[in-house]
Amino acid sequence: MIELIDITKTFDAANTSHDALIDVTLTIEDGDIFGIIGISGAGKSTLARCINLLERPSAGTIRIDDVDITNFTGRDLLDLRSSIGMIFQDFSLFSQRTVLQNVMFPLEIRGDSRQHCRARAYELLEVVGLVEKANSYPSQLSGGQQQRVSIARALANDPKIILCDEATSALDTLTTNSILDLLRQINRDLGVTIVVITHSMSVVRKICNKVAVLDQGRVIELGTTEEIFDDPQNAVTSELIGEVIIRG
Amino acid sequence: MADSMSFFSDFIARYGSLLIQGTIATLIMTFVSSALAYLLGTPLGILLMMSAPNSLKPNRTLYSVLGWIVNIGRSIPFIILMVALIPLSRLIMGTSLGVAGAITPLVIASTPFVARLIENSLQEVPSGVIEAAQSYGASTFQIIWKVLLSEALPSIARSIPITVITIFSYTAIAGVVGAGGLGDIAVRYGYHRYQTDVMVATIIIMIFLIQVIQTLGNIAVRRIDKR
Ligand SMILES: Nc1ncnc2c1ncn2[C@@H]1O[C@H](COP(=O)(O)OP(=O)(O)OP(=O)(O)O)[C@@H](O)[C@H]1O
Ligand SMILES: [Mg+2]
Numbered sequence: 001m002i003e004l005i006d007i008t009k010t011f012d013a014a015n016t017s018h019d020a021l022i023d024v025t026l027t028i029e030d031g032d033i034f035g036i037i038g039i040s041g042a043g044k045s046t047l048a049r050c051i052n053l054l055e056r057p058s059a060g061t062i063r064i065d066d067v068d069i070t071n072f073t074g075r076d077l078l079d080l081r082s083s084i085g086m087i088f089q090d091f092s093l094f095s096q097r098t099v100l101q102n103v104m105f106p107l108e109i110r111g112d113s114r115q116h117c118r119a120r121a122y123e124l125l126e127v128v129g130l131v132e133k134a135n136s137y138p139s140q141l142s143g144g145q146q147q148r149v150s151i152a153r154a155l156a157n158d159p160k161i162i163l164c165d166e167a168t169s170a171l172d173t174l175t176t177n178s179i180l181d182l183l184r185q186i187n188r189d190l191g192v193t194i195v196v197i198t199h200s201m202s203v204v205r206k207i208c209n210k211v212a213v214l215d216q217g218r219v220i221e222l223g224t225t226e227e228i229f230d231d232p233q234n235a236v237t238s239e240l241i242g243e244v245i246i247r248g
Numbered sequence: 249m250a251d252s253m254s255f256f257s258d259f260i261a262r263y264g265s266l267l268i269q270g271t272i273a274t275l276i277m278t279f280v281s282s283a284l285a286y287l288l289g290t291p292l293g294i295l296l297m298m299s300a301p302n303s304l305k306p307n308r309t310l311y312s313v314l315g316w317i318v319n320i321g322r323s324i325p326f327i328i329l330m331v332a333l334i335p336l337s338r339l340i341m342g343t344s345l346g347v348a349g350a351i352t353p354l355v356i357a358s359t360p361f362v363a364r365l366i367e368n369s370l371q372e373v374p375s376g377v378i379e380a381a382q383s384y385g386a387s388t389f390q391i392i393w394k395v396l397l398s399e400a401l402p403s404i405a406r407s408i409p410i411t412v413i414t415i416f417s418y419t420a421i422a423g424v425v426g427a428g429g430l431g432d433i434a435v436r437y438g439y440h441r442y443q444t445d446v447m448v449a450t451i452i453i454m455i456f457l458i459q460v461i462q463t464l465g466n467i468a469v470r471r472i473d474k475r
Contacts, residue, residue: 052383054379054383077385078386078387079385080385081382081384081385082385085384086384088376088380092374092376092380093377094377094380094399095377095474096398096399096401096402096475097398106384106385109381109384109385109386109387109390110385139474150380153384157384163383
């Protein structure tokens, strides 16, 4: 369970400061596929990055499984991060490593034996259906395949949580669907909690069971996916849903 | 034809061993200095990259101090540095002459150059990739070793021939101040004794060596770069 309590994040520039998140409070239960949606600049990435402390909140508390992690540093911080998988819009694979070596990375970081790293990486490539590409380099793969590799990499440490920041935004509809299917399968089979950052309501509708709508750093709507779709309380939400209805 | 053949064999008989010794001296100066310059310049480049504003370990003071040192090193023309460093060279190598004497100024002149090249190569690594590594709990040391250096390797490899060729040309300047090598031969015979043939021979050898260095570099980069 991830609990965000009154999270505020302020970015200080030379003489201005900008509140990227304001008093964000929400709870993500184990096994959720939790959507965080909003327009560009709403603060979605900042919020996701607070969960593994890539960004430190200016105020508020983050609890994961009842442990207050807000002020984790040093070894605790690194262990926390290695227990949370993350995937990115631009895949962020290591270009100089093979597919297999990319998936091995999080395990190597933990100091696992080379043999174990390899065996585990092969298992994960099996899960994402890319065993035959084990010795290719990322530059030799399509976008969808690259995202599969990064999902395998995110799964390497048996995380309980995976953060997906616009994981499908760079992909076409068909590839998007196959990636979303894969995420759903991972959620169902491995019981991984998935946080899905997106600006697309159709992504939310396809896989999320709960959703928070973020606007200018605030949560303006929070509920199950059905609630939000059936009865949007906010103009921004309606607008985001409208797009889905128009675009299918 | 016979004349030109005998001219050629006469020339080899007379200057062959001189030119070979010169070539060896030049190559030793070039490669030993290059290796030492990378040994010192790489950590310096890493420190520069890491301490820069908005980098992984921002540190204004360290970044400015290192930047200053590197810039000073790079702004002094090599011939002046060479002369100015004669006492230091005597202290470190016991002499300011010959191949041994040239190493100290060559390394000191090229280390800042290497540091900047390394810094630039590391900066080219996409921030998203670094962030991915951080998100998997990589420590700073692991990020430097397993991500930055490894991802920047093609770019670093591409800059190595540039460094080696720069140092190669420095050795010719060093030659004038008593370092020996091809530069020394070219100046002694070509300039002081008007023996154009010897000078032309050294030029041909230099052109050949530079081509070889660059070609080997290109082959290495092609093998290393997986992008
Ligand atoms: N490191 C930073 N320094 C200063 N401001 C930042 C920083 N990171 C984000 N911001 C600001 O915080 C706000 C929220 O950014 P964030 O990246 O979280 O938005 P987002 O919802 O993910 O947008 P997008 O859909 O475009 O990715 C933006 O106004 C952005 O300019
Ligand atoms: Mg974002």
